[in-house]
Amino acid sequence: MTTPTPAVPGLDLSPSPAAAPMSRMLVAQTLLELRLTLRRGESVLLTLLIPLALLLFFSTVDVLPEGSGPPIDFLVPGVLALAVLSTSFTGLAIATGFERSYGALKRLGASPLPRGVLLAGKTLAVLGVEVLQVALLVAVGFALGWNPGGSTAAGVSMVPATLLLLVLGTACFAALGLLMAGALRAEATLAAANGMYLVFLMLGGIVFPLSQLPSAVARVAELLPAAALAEGLRDVLTGAGMPWAKVVVLAVWAVLAGLLAARTFRWE
Amino acid sequence: MSDAAVEVSDLVKSYGRVHAVKGLSLLARAGEVTALLGPNGAGKTTTVEICEGFRRADSGSVRVLGVDPAAADSEWRSRVGVMLQTGGFYPGARAGEMVHHLAALARHPLDPDALMERLGLSSVRRTACRRLSGGERQRLGLALAVVGRPELVFLDEPTAGLDVQARRATWELIGDLRASGVAVLLTTHAMDEAERLADAVVIIDGGTVVASGSPRELTRGGAEGQLRFTAPTGLDVTQLLGALPEGTSAVEQPPGSYLVRGVIDPALLASVTAWCATHGVLASDVKVEQRTLEDVFLELTGSELRR
Ligand SMILES: Nc1ncnc2c1ncn2[C@@H]1O[C@H](COP(=O)(O)OP(=O)(O)OP(=O)(O)O)[C@@H](O)[C@H]1O
Ligand SMILES: [Mg+2]
Numbered sequence: 001m002t003t004p005t006p007a008v009p010g011l012d013l014s015p016s017p018a019a020a021p022m023s024r025m026l027v028a029q030t031l032l033e034l035r036l037t038l039r040r041g042e043s044v045l046l047t048l049l050i051p052l053a054l055l056l057f058f059s060t061v062d063v064l065p066e067g068s069g070p071p072i073d074f075l076v077p078g079v080l081a082l083a084v085l086s087t088s089f090t091g092l093a094i095a096t097g098f099e100r101s102y103g104a105l106k107r108l109g110a111s112p113l114p115r116g117v118l119l120a121g122k123t124l125a126v127l128g129v130e131v132l133q134v135a136l137l138v139a140v141g142f143a144l145g146w147n148p149g150g151s152t153a154a155g156v157s158m159v160p161a162t163l164l165l166l167v168l169g170t171a172c173f174a175a176l177g178l179l180m181a182g183a184l185r186a187e188a189t190l191a192a193a194n195g196m197y198l199v200f201l202m203l204g205g206i207v208f209p210l211s212q213l214p215s216a217v218a219r220v221a222e223l224l225p226a227a228a229l230a231e232g233l234r235d236v237l238t239g240a241g242m243p244w245a246k247v248v249v250l251a252v253w254a255v256l257a258g259l260l261a262a263r264t265f266r267w268e
Numbered sequence: 269m270s271d272a273a274v275e276v277s278d279l280v281k282s283y284g285r286v287h288a289v290k291g292l293s294l295l296a297r298a299g300e301v302t303a304l305l306g307p308n309g310a311g312k313t314t315t316v317e318i319c320e321g322f323r324r325a326d327s328g329s330v331r332v333l334g335v336d337p338a339a340a341d342s343e344w345r346s347r348v349g350v351m352l353q354t355g356g357f358y359p360g361a362r363a364g365e366m367v368h369h370l371a372a373l374a375r376h377p378l379d380p381d382a383l384m385e386r387l388g389l390s391s392v393r394r395t396a397c398r399r400l401s402g403g404e405r406q407r408l409g410l411a412l413a414v415v416g417r418p419e420l421v422f423l424d425e426p427t428a429g430l431d432v433q434a435r436r437a438t439w440e441l442i443g444d445l446r447a448s449g450v451a452v453l454l455t456t457h458a459m460d461e462a463e464r465l466a467d468a469v470v471i472i473d474g475g476t477v478v479a480s481g482s483p484r485e486l487t488r489g490g491a492e493g494q495l496r497f498t499a500p501t502g503l504d505v506t507q508l509l510g511a512l513p514e515g516t517s518a519v520e521q522p523p524g525s526y527l528v529r530g531v532i533d534p535a536l537l538a539s540v541t542a543w544c545a546t547h548g549v550l551a552s553d554v555k556v557e558q559r560t561l562e563d564v565f566l567e568l569t570g571s572e573l574r575r
Contacts, residue, residue: 011378011383012417013445015417018346019345019375025372028372032369102355102359103355106352106356109322110345111345268322
């Protein structure tokens with residue numbers, strides 16, 4: 001039924017304009033973005049189920065090359081990197097592309113919500129989803145016998161460097177995702193984001209090491225953010241020290257993509 | 269006189285080689301409904317979106333609530349409500365979520381549920397925006413524009429695609445906004461809408477204003493009118509004309525229907541009925557037709573469909 005009911009009492013239309021406090025806007029925007037993300041079936045599949053399935057599959061099926069350590073030590077950092085990639089890059093790009101084509105971003109541009117708060121809300125929602133992913137993957141990792149550093153104390157000491165890499169990776173992939181979503185049509189973004197997801201999955205050292213790739217390909221792959229993140233996490237979580245070169249690769253991508261996205265992003 | 273809410277002068281905007289707006293000026297006052305009326309492609313949306321701060325003018329000056337919209341901040345945006353011509357929502361959000369969200373961005377919003385009730389949106393509160401029908405989307409857009417209690421609202425074709433009841437509900441809401449002191453600038457193709465709602469009508473065509481004024485001023489211009497009546501076929505219209513003042517014309521068209529054109533005043537009506545009486549003719553369906561805004565509009569913008 002579309003028949004509108006006549007006058008509803010208690011609707012005082014007299015002007016009373018004022019923006020809500022910034023903190024309330026940020027909370028509202030973050031919660032909306034989070035709800036919308038978790039409601040999309042394909043996004044849950046992409047961000048939770050695929051990394052989880054890869055972790056379970058490769059830890060039980062012995063297809064990984066014989067290496068230095070147990071496969072789980074190789075796998076957990078890889079799927080953590082994949083989780084960041086899928087949420088902050090693929091998921092964010094696709095959602096933003098469609099929001100843009102439906103005029104959602106334009107509409108919010110006409111509301112009191114400052115652009116910075118919109119972006120902050122999106123970022124917080126991405127981080128919120130990542131917290132869920134990381135908690136789930138780490139818990140499953142532990143259940144599969146993952147024991148980074150060999151002791152609880154050693155494991156805890158790896159947390160700061162791990163978080164730094166996760167946040168830097170998120171910044172880098174979110175900037176790449178927004179760069180794409182802000183320039184391409186929604187359908188093109190969908191295709192490109194999925195395509196790049198696959199490329200990053202193959203060339204990112206996520207489920208098999210870069211050393212398995214032809215050396216020329218590996219040299220290029222090393223400079224891509226996916227490999228920098230996955231191998232960087234692996235260095236930290238296997239106690240191989242702080243991977244500064246990989247931090248630099250991620251930071252350079254983050255800054256370049258961020259600047260370019262800020263210049264080219266079209267809200268309509 | 270009330271203050272200017274929107275002041276546009278000599279606005280110019282081109283898209284490449286398309287000159288969408290060519291030196292347009294208009295004024296919308298606080299507490300009034302101003303209707304921008306014009307054919308497709310006249311430059312209405314372009315003008316409105318420049319006023320909303322979405323597009324940049326090539327030249328000319330635009331003041332909205334005393335501010336250049338290109339330099340608008342969050343506080344200014346809270347004073348201005350916007351209904352886009354199309355879209356403007358998260359595809360996956362529910363209609364109710366969208367209204368509640370816009371309400372959460374304002375400090376003293378309307379009650380979102382009461383507003384949706386009033387616009388007949390209660391039954392689609394939980395429907396994803398992308399699944400709403402065209403008319404439901406329109407009403408959602410209107411709700412989003414007003415929920416923050418702005419002092420000025422821009423409505424780009426608020427009643428396009430609405431059914432009769434929804435159109436009436438929208439008109440009532442616009443009337444109440446006006447009565448509450450809100451300035452409304454809307455665009456429309458519907459003459460009856462402009463005639464009925466607007467305090468001021470600005471007719472634009474080809475990117476410039478071709479006429480403006482209150483609906484009464486616009487329809488009064490040129491006191492020409494027409495009188496139509498039904499009577500047996502084959503009356504002698506030349507003889508009838510002899511009884512009428514100079515400058516009046518009369519035709520039978522179609523057979524049995526007579527059309528008298530000229531300055532239609534009470535005296536003329538009396539002459540026509542007197543002539544009928546002396547000739548034993550019973551005229552029925554006697555109707556004085558005033559110029560409508562549609563006549564004015566077609567006169568000014570031409571009746572051909574242009575490309
Ligand atoms: N972004 C754009 N790029 C190129 N041309 C545009 C753009 N927006 C509008 N135009 C052109 O500018 C002219 C005016 O368009 P506008 O949308 O302002 O018209 P309108 O009066 O709102 O029409 P309608 O009644 O159909 O909504 C049209 O010829 C249109 O094709
Ligand atoms: Mg338009």
